[in-house]
Amino acid sequence: MSKEFKIIPAERTFGVEYAIRDIVEASQEAKKAGKDLICLNIGDPVKYGFKTPEHIIKAACEALLNNLNSYSESTGISEAIEAIKGYALKKGIQPVDIYITQGASEAIEFAISALANPGDNILLPSPCYPLYQAIVAKFQIEPRFYYLDEEKDWEIDIDSIEPLIDDKTKAIVIINPNNPTGAVYSKKTLEKILEIAEEYHLVVLSDEIYDQFILEEGLEHVSIAALTDKVPVLTFNGLSKNYFAPGFRIGWGIVSGPEEMLKDYIDAIHKLARTRLCASHPLQFAIPAALNQENVYIKQVIPQLKKRRDLLVDGINSIPCLSCVKPKGAFYAFPKFEIPGIEDLDFVKRLILEEGVVVVHGSGFGQKPNTKHFRIIFLPEEAVILKALERIERFVKKFL
The missing domain is CATH 3.90.1150.10 (Aspartate Aminotransferase, domain 1)
Structure with missing residues (x-):
């Protein structure tokens, strides 16, 4: 050679x-x-x-010691899925499907790659967490950026969204609380996003990995999925931030909205989950330990x-x-x-x-x-x- x-x-x-x-x-x-x-x-x-709370570490260690080291179901163990469902219901979300992944990053990648083809486009916030730009670049999906308004505490500039939409637009991403700005979006803003999504048949991809990191007294985090039963929403979360366990690489996606509309899309996500077998089986037992009690x-x-x-x-x-x-x-x-x-x-x-x-x-x-x-x-x-x-x-x- x-x-x-x-x-x-x-x-x-x-x-x-x-x-x-x-x-x-x-x-x-x-x-x-x-x-x-x-x-x-x-x-x-x-x-x-x-520090990662001791009871979360203990749950993972007990699973390891009990030889729960086989492959699990591709979308996650039932105990963890039930715990995530309970967490979702407390937030007002009605889950249609839940899948557990290697960090929220994988949940996001599955959601995007199962939805959009090369040449399609997805609406991203500007500024935006760089993972999203990396994923769309990898799958040859076009990113189109709507703006966050710095003059209004980085709230979403609703007027910047609709001009970006065409027949190739598949989804709109929101990051709430936002990385990198720290913005927490109002219910009014989220409702406007849902109006646009419903009109143009868009999937809403809502990254809520910091939903417990609310720094203002009296301010409440609102999950956009809790505001609709008409619009398909995928809500992403995990143990990395709220539960101080980034190295566990345990996250999940919660699918909500009209079940019949979502059936084929959920099947596609599950196909992708099967190709990588499963998230870490023993570490999934940290999910019920984390979610089934007060943080x-x-x-x-x-x-x-x-x-x-x-x-x-x-x-x-x-x-x-x-x-x-x-x-x-x-x-x-x-x-x-x-x-x-x-x-x-x-x-x-x-x-x-x-x-x-x-x-x-x-x-x-x-x-x-x-x-x-x-x-x-x-x-x-x-x-x-x-x-x-x-x-x-x-x-x-x-x-x-």
Whole structure:
């Protein structure tokens, strides 16, 4: 075989990017140069000292010790499905089908790949969690971006949706609470989304992985699936965030809406589930352990996160050329910067290399054109956040 010969990868991989991990190269370069890194790029609570509750770990360990290590049913064990059904009913969702996956990411990929063909399009929020752009690129589906309005606490700009829709539009994605902005959508906004979905026969894909991370007193998370029995909705969730178990890779999709309309689509999702056999059998036993009792741990965590959020947002808003809308949910903020002559990716790379503060560029989230942002997390302890703010301010002042 000729030494000049190269294996050419499939075209479907060319557009696949994942901004959150794609900045690792700059981080490694900074580390080699001796920089003390403050990593504020990946939303993994366990990395910042939060712990998976003991009873959830115990349930998985007991399953392992009891030799529940065979393949399970492709869509999940009955005990876990019943627990998810109970959780859904408490949220006002009437499940037609439930399937358990290797993280919510797999549930989302199954839902999209079972629905849309190459050349079809799906409506995504701008900004958006990069997983969605990666999935649609892989399956050669066109992403069309509707806007979130920064001037209105990142609420969905309803007027930006309908002009995107044509006969190839299959679904609209909402992320609520939103990653990267921390927005929590109002019932009124969700009802408008359902009106559009019903009129144009769209499936609603609702990512609710942060639904228990609500940071405002008196604010309630509303599941869009609870507001309709006419529109097909897939609701995604899992153990990673609410139950501090990202490494378990256990998630699920809840299908709701008109059963007859959904039958073939559900069958297609189940086919995809069978091709990878199953999610981890013993770890599925963590689902009933988590969902069948009150989540006490997150109630202890929320007050800490509110303090850290306020510290971060107030600090950013005190730095020249930066501004930040206060997030109402999740644990991310999406500050805007207005510095002439530097784009967001260069800003982030230089911030990493010069100050050791690792954040993610806003263009990796599909931010609105002609705007410049970065995503930053507020999971670390307050002393770490303060140190990061000092470095960010010192960096920004270099441009003034």
